[in-house]
Structure formats: C-alpha cells, structure tokens
Amino acid sequence: xxxxxxxxxxxxxxxxxxxxLSCRASQSISSSYLAWYQQKPGxxxxxxxxxxxxxxxxxxxxxxxxxxxxxxxxxxxRLEPEDFAVYYCQQYGSSxxxxxxxxxxxxxx
Amino acid sequence: QIxxxxxxxxxxxxxxxxxxxxxxxGFSLSTSGVGVGWIRQxxxxxxxxxxxxxxxxxxxxxxxxxxxxxxxxxxxxxxxVLTMTNMDPVDTATYYCAHSAITMVRGVITYYFDYWxxxxxVTVSS
Numbered sequence: 001x002x003x004x005x006x007x008x009x010x011x012x013x014x015x016x017x018x019x020x021l022s023c024r025a026s027q028s029i030s031s032s033y034l035a036w037y038q039q040k041p042g043x044x045x046x047x048x049x050x051x052x053x054x055x056x057x058x059x060x061x062x063x064x065x066x067x068x069x070x071x072x073x074x075x076x077x078r079l080e081p082e083d084f085a086v087y088y089c090q091q092y093g094s095s096x097x098x099x100x101x102x103x104x105x106x107x108x109x
Numbered sequence: 110q111i112x113x114x115x116x117x118x119x120x121x122x123x124x125x126x127x128x129x130x131x132x133x134x135g136f137s138l139s140t141s142g143v144g145v146g147w148i149r150q151x152x153x154x155x156x157x158x159x160x161x162x163x164x165x166x167x168x169x170x171x172x173x174x175x176x177x178x179x180x181x182x183x184x185x186x187x188x189x190v191l192t193m194t195n196m197d198p199v200d201t202a203t204y205y206c207a208h209s210a211i212t213m214v215r216g217v218i219t220y221y222f223d224y225w226x227x228x229x230x231v232t233v234s235s
Contacts, residue, residue, distance in 0.1 A: 044226065
C-alpha cells in the first residue's frame with residue numbers, strides 16, 4: 001500500500017507570499033497518477049492539479065505542481081485570501097485504487 | 110453542468126447497515142470512461158476513498174473496507190448506491206460521491222475526481 005505523507009502539517013503565511021507544499025510517497029509512483037485538491041471549511045474538495053503538473057479547468061495559474069518519483073510539490077506563487085484552506089495530495093492506480101495524504105493546512109499568518 | 114448530491118440517513122445505530130444514494134446530472138454512467146466514487150471524511154480528519162463503479166459495471170473497493178461495502182448503479186435513474194454494513198461509531202464521517210472520467214496524461218490512462226457532491230454527514234451512535 002502506498003502511503004502519502006504531506007508536509008508541513010500547517011503552514012502559516014501572509015497574502016502575497018509564496019507557498020510550497022510537499023507530498024512524499026512511500027514508493028515511486030508515476031507522476032501521471034498524482035493529484036492535488038483544495039478543501040475549504042464546510043465544502044467538498046476541489047481538484048486543482050492532476051498528472052502532477054496539469055491544472056484542472058478554471059484553476060488560476062498561480063497554482064502549479066511539480067515532482068516525480070516519490071517527491072511532489074504544490075506551489076502557490078502569490079497567496080490570495082481565498083487560497084487559505086487545506087490541501088490534499090492523492091495518488092491513483094496502486095492498491096488501494098486511491099490514496100490521499102493527511103493534508104496540509106494553509107493558514108493566514 | 111455536472112452535479113452530484115448525496116442522500117441518506119444522518120444517524121444510524123451501531124451494527125446497522127448504511128445505505129447512501131448519489132443522484133447526479135449532467136453526465137451518464139453508461140458513457141464509456143465514466144465512473145462515480147465514494148469518499149468519506151471523519152470530522153477534522155483526512156479524506157478516505159471507499160469505492161468506485163465504472164460505466165461498464167466494474168467495481169473497485171478499498172481493501173480495508175471491502176467486506177463491508179457494496180456499490181451499485183442505476184443508469185436509468187442516474188444514481189449510484191453505496192451500502193456499508195456493520196456500522197460503528199468510527200464510521201462517523203461526511204460521505205461524498207464524486208464524478209471521475211478517463212483522462213489521458215502523457216499517454217497514461219488515469220481517473221481523478223473532478224466533480225464532487227456537497228457531502229452528507231452520517232453519525233453512528235446508539
């Protein structure tokens with residue numbers, strides 16, 4: 001079973017700053033199988049990035065993803081007030097079919 | 110416009126069976142490459158994938174919960190039903206259904222959850 005470990009658990013930044021979120025897999029996975037979701041309080045998750053680096057429909061270009069093998073990164077270039085949320089990485093394809101990380105909470109400093 | 114909505118009981122007793130229905134619009138589960146999945150989230154905790162059903166009736170389950178889960182579809186009603194047996198207080202969570210469609214990424218077939226329902230909170234308590 002692939003385990004996804006996200007770091008940090010909580011990230012405190014100010015609007016306008018750059019955010020870098022990490023997702024590490026317990027074994028190598030294809031970058032095609034790595035996604036990122038954003039979840040705000042009381043809302044369902046929203047797909048941000050798929051295939052490690054492709055933005056989903058309607059996602060602003062300040063969101064970018066990168067990585068390969070076991071290490072993946074979500075970067076938000078300039079934080080907007082609406083970006084403060086919890087972010088989850090997710091892998092597809094290995095048993096179990098989908099695995100989510102434990103999440104990184106991005107909070108306003 | 111794709112929408113999904115979960116429905117079912119908000120409170121179940123331990124040992125009971127939970128039945129949740131996902132009613133969707135804007136797509137057909139008879140279209141090749143489409144799937145609907147269930148994901149849950151205990152209060153304050155992370156997301157956990159439960160099950161997925163594809164357009165061709167192929168079904169996949171979380172190995173840790175497989176013995177307790179059944180997923181079915183009714184294409185004519187645009188519904189997907191998830192049943193979970195032997196409910197326990199640790200199963201208290203918000204349950205989401207989500208749309209997934211075949212996506213080619215650098216020549217590889219993948220599926221992501223691109224549309225989600227609003228979720229329904231299920232509490233397990235006597």
